Amino acid sequence: MCLALGVKVSPPPPATEAELVARAAALAGRTLGSLADELELSVPSDLRRAKGFPGMLMERALGATAASRAEPDFPALGVELKTIPVDARGHPCESTFVATIDCATIGEVEWERSVVRAKLARVLWMPIEGSRPIPVGDRRIGSALIWSPSPEEERLLRFDWEELAGVIGQGEVERMTGHLGRNLQVRPKAANSRSRRRAFDRDGARCAVLPRGFYLRASFTSALLARHFHLST
DNA sequence: TATTGATCATAT
DNA sequence: ATATGATCAATA
Numbered sequence: 001m002c003l004a005l006g007v008k009v010s011p012p013p014p015a016t017e018a019e020l021v022a023r024a025a026a027l028a029g030r031t032l033g034s035l036a037d038e039l040e041l042s043v044p045s046d047l048r049r050a051k052g053f054p055g056m057l058m059e060r061a062l063g064a065t066a067a068s069r070a071e072p073d074f075p076a077l078g079v080e081l082k083t084i085p086v087d088a089r090g091h092p093c094e095s096t097f098v099a100t101i102d103c104a105t106i107g108e109v110e111w112e113r114s115v116v117r118a119k120l121a122r123v124l125w126m127p128i129e130g131s132r133p134i135p136v137g138d139r140r141i142g143s144a145l146i147w148s149p150s151p152e153e154e155r156l157l158r159f160d161w162e163e164l165a166g167v168i169g170q171g172e173v174e175r176m177t178g179h180l181g182r183n184l185q186v187r188p189k190a191a192n193s194r195s196r197r198r199a200f201d202r203d204g205a206r207c208a209v210l211p212r213g214f215y216l217r218a219s220f221t222s223a224l225l226a227r228h229f230h231l232s233t
Numbered sequence: 234t235a236t237t238g239a240t241c242a243t244a245t
Numbered sequence: 246a247t248a249t250g251a252t253c254a255a256t257a
Contacts, residue, residue: 048253048254050242051252053242053250053251054251055251056249056250056251070249073249082250085251093252096251097250130252177237187237190239191240191241192240192241197247
């Protein structure tokens, strides 16, 4: 009778999107601490050395594939899981990482085939209290939202993506700054500032640059979440 | 104090 | 080393 001790705590992958959404919805109001206890995981005192804790915890709780792969979190459903830290008013505390950038080839890619578009095609947003004074274990999980970009949202994302990818594609990576882009931006995504990835400079010569990634600005995700909680628009 | 640039853990 | 999960912390 005890064969499954420590095993039953991790649920199997949901069979349908509806099942996934139902599981996520059932987590609303729970704290990260109670969920961690149930999954037999320890809660870090803070996130300085455990930045991925909320995300990993939700993956386990919802039955996502444990292995970190270059696939959606729920391959069979085509759904990407994103936790998003929010303040007391429900406003995102942070931007949302979307994807790393291959600076050497992004110039050859079109928006329709971009990894940003693919990753954001279907997202399960899990808002979680993220105010730093709140102990990690006491942080509550909010109301989940399954989302796909509206035609207008996709238009906005495409506009920024084409500008940003265009700059990098022209070999102007070093001119890239987090100030560019209204809804999507490019920022470092690396172990540290000495990390390097191969790319091409403006003359087409090989060079090494700081790895970067695409991020959704908080203003964008804030509007997206607000649309969910206010019944209009 | 909002935002940009820097960084951390784990797994493959 | 690279990719996944992100948040931290210095700056403007």
